[in-house]
Amino acid sequence: MRIGLIGTGRIGSFHAGVLARHPEVDALVVADTDRDRAALLARRTGARAVPDAAGVFAAGVDAVVIASATAAHAELIGRAARAGLPAFCEKPIALDLPGTLDALRAVGRAGTVLQLGFMRRFDAGYGAARAAVRSGALGRLHTVRTVTMDPAPPPAAYLPLSGGLYRDCLVHDFDMVRWVTGREVTEVYAVGSDAGPAMFRTVGDVDTAAVLLTLDDGTLATASATRCNGAGYDVRMELAGERDQITVGLDARTPLTSAEPHGPSAPAGPWPGFLERFAPAYEAELDAFVRVARGELPNPCDGREAWRALLIAEACELSRRERRPVTVEEVAKEAGGDPGHDPSATP
Template sequence: MRIGLIGTGRIGTFHAAALNRNREVGSLVVTDADPGRAHTLADRIGATVAPGVDEIFTWGVDAVVITTATSAHAELIGRAARAGLPVFCEKPIALDLPGTLAALREVEAAGTVLQMGFQRRFDAGYTTARAWVRDGRLGRLHTVRAMTSDPAPPPAAYLPLSGGLYRDCLVHDFDILRWVTGREVLDVYAAGSDAGPAMFREAGDVDTAAALLTLDDGTLATATATRLNGAGYDVRMELAGERDQVAVGLDDRTPIASTEPAGPPAADKPWPGFLERFAPAYEAELVAFVDVVRGERDNPCDGREALHALRIAEACELSRRERRAVSLGEIPDA
């Protein structure tokens, strides 16, 4: 199998190395807006460098992996669909609903595969939590708490391009909330704070956010995020039912300290970032993509799943701006 990879930044480099380790991938063709960066990666892993995106679609690849800047995702998804190629794309499809829906229409019209990069679906902790919810081990689920805390803000130049904290960061929590519980979000009430560095206010974004979500079976969920967690990278989920409760992401590298005299000590080596925390999950999602391309498994996260998560993020942003509860029915899905 020959795969074309577009975008050789941090996550693209990580994905290229994972694909290079896959025995089913015979060759890899990479390209980037920065040719030097593409050549550096290619030299390291033995890949071929394409002069540009056009060559990715004309050099006979069997599938495409998109890890470019978000602004290019929708156009490249459309090109892959028109070329009849299966595509893996890092989230999001686009930063807005019209762009997302337009790309999905192209994929659906072409009848091609679009697998989205929501890597938490391949993390061992979340996978186990999903199984325990589904087999009734927790009893009736009544409360879910999801959180994502970045250790440091992204560069100021990234913020206006990110779509904001709900779309860029919490969208992962919204996706995994649906996936683990098997339920849909009915309505949200969200708030955000821009009391941190001035660059968030200047970008019209917030550095910390919280949302209360009501699921369609009455379960209550909270989702919180911050760009300013100096203790380290902290991603967790707690699920509480009438019989038991469990936590995802709680281990000896979780950057949290207990104030109890007999509590566990603070992490000696807290997680520094998402690549380290989710490295096995990133690897697993690309193994799954190769299997999908080979026709050996169903698509584990198609474009409609990304749309559902984006609609929740859109509802939260609307709720934050207008200071009111927002029904998901207010957010278009077609």
């Protein structure tokens, strides 16, 4: 296969290394608005650099991986759809619901495949948790807790482009709540704090947030996140049922220190960031995309999945601003449509 990669920043460079090593990828074509960065990555991975995204589409590629700046995602998804190419795109599709809806409708009209980059779906721990819930091993699920904590804030220039903590960070937790439990979120109540670095207040974002989510079967879930967890990168999920409870993300590198006299001490090498923590999951999702593009695998995370996670994030932003519970249905109706179903998606 010939794969085109658009965007050679941190995650794009990681994806390039994975694709360059993949046994089914015969050629890799890369492009970036920073041409020098693209050329350097091409030399390092054995890829071919082209001047821009148009060059990628003109290179006769069989599929496209989109890892560019978020503002370009929707346009590139539409371009891939019109070219009849399968596309993998890092989340989000767009920073707002109308842009997301337009891109998904373009994919629907073209009948092409769009796989979204929710890498936690390919993490072994989350997969095991999903299997435990679906098997009934936990009994009736009554409580879910998720935590996502970054060790340090991103650069100030990133914040206005990020979409905010709910859309950029907690959207992964919202996707996992849906994917692991098999239930839909019906209502949220969200709060946030901007008491940390001033750059968050400047752009109207928060550095720390907490959300109470009600699922359609009455299960309660909480999701919390922060940009300022100095102990290290911490991503966990706890699921408690009437028979048993389990946790995802608890290992020798989890940046937790027990306050108990005989509890575990702080890890010697805590997780420094998301690429290190989820490296195997990132590799697995790209391998899945190659198989999807070859027609060997149903789409494991289609655009509608991203849409539903974004609806929850949008409901959280509205809830935080207006200090009230918000139903996801309210936000969906305000968005004015439904992207429909991707026929290539896993049921």
